[in-house]
Amino acid sequence: MYETNIINLNELNEEKKTEAVKIFTKGFKNTLTFADEDEALKLFLLSFDFKMMYVYIKDDEVLGVLGVSTLKNRVYDFKEDVCRQIFKRKGKFIYKQLRMSTDNIPIKNEEQIYIELLTTCENHRNKGIAGKLLDFTYDMKGYEECHLEVLSKNVNAHRLYKKLGFEEYKKSFNFFTFIQGLGSPIFMKKTK
Numbered sequence: 001m002y003e004t005n006i007i008n009l010n011e012l013n014e015e016k017k018t019e020a021v022k023i024f025t026k027g028f029k030n031t032l033t034f035a036d037e038d039e040a041l042k043l044f045l046l047s048f049d050f051k052m053m054y055v056y057i058k059d060d061e062v063l064g065v066l067g068v069s070t071l072k073n074r075v076y077d078f079k080e081d082v083c084r085q086i087f088k089r090k091g092k093f094i095y096k097q098l099r100m101s102t103d104n105i106p107i108k109n110e111e112q113i114y115i116e117l118l119t120t121c122e123n124h125r126n127k128g129i130a131g132k133l134l135d136f137t138y139d140m141k142g143y144e145e146c147h148l149e150v151l152s153k154n155v156n157a158h159r160l161y162k163k164l165g166f167e168e169y170k171k172s173f174n175f176f177t178f179i180q181g182l183g184s185p186i187f188m189k190k191t192k
Contacts, residue, residue: 027119
């Protein structure tokens with residue numbers, strides 16, 4: 001069972017939200033090559049729905065971040081005007097790329113949830129934090145099936161998901177992750 005130090009990010013102050021977004025941008029830096037650290041921080045502070053995010057906190061430090069979507073509520077809500085404000089002339093192109101990458105999720109009904117993001121603080125990896133966040137997700141009420149996506153070159157995450165009972169059900173192709181050398185998306189699910 002998960003520990004009580006998993007908290008909905010919306011309940012925390014702006015400092016903790018910023019801390020969580022920094023952990024996310026560092027954990028996903030390989031897929032965020034279109035932005036520098038400051039741009040990525042601004043973009044996600046303005047685009048995340050913190051009600052759909054959870055953090056693992058220990059000793060008042062955010063060590064892990066989790067984003068869970070449903071059919072009705074998504075972790076991300078990218079806006080073209082925000083992208084234009086942050087990225088200037090590149091903003092419209094970046095907005096379209098972000099929407100193309102995040103608009104479609106693999107769940108089809110309200111009994112399913114989708115883990116959009118999961119990352120841990122770099123110096124706290126391999127300490128069971130991601131597993132605790134996944135257990136927390138799996139124990140959420142009202143859902144029968146949990147879905148996630150992992151890139152084929154992310155061997156450690158793929159191994160963890162399999163160890164925790166997630167099964168592959170679809171492999172896909174994404175041009176942007178392919179040209180970045182990150183591999184192809186693998187969709188996995190776990191049924192209660």
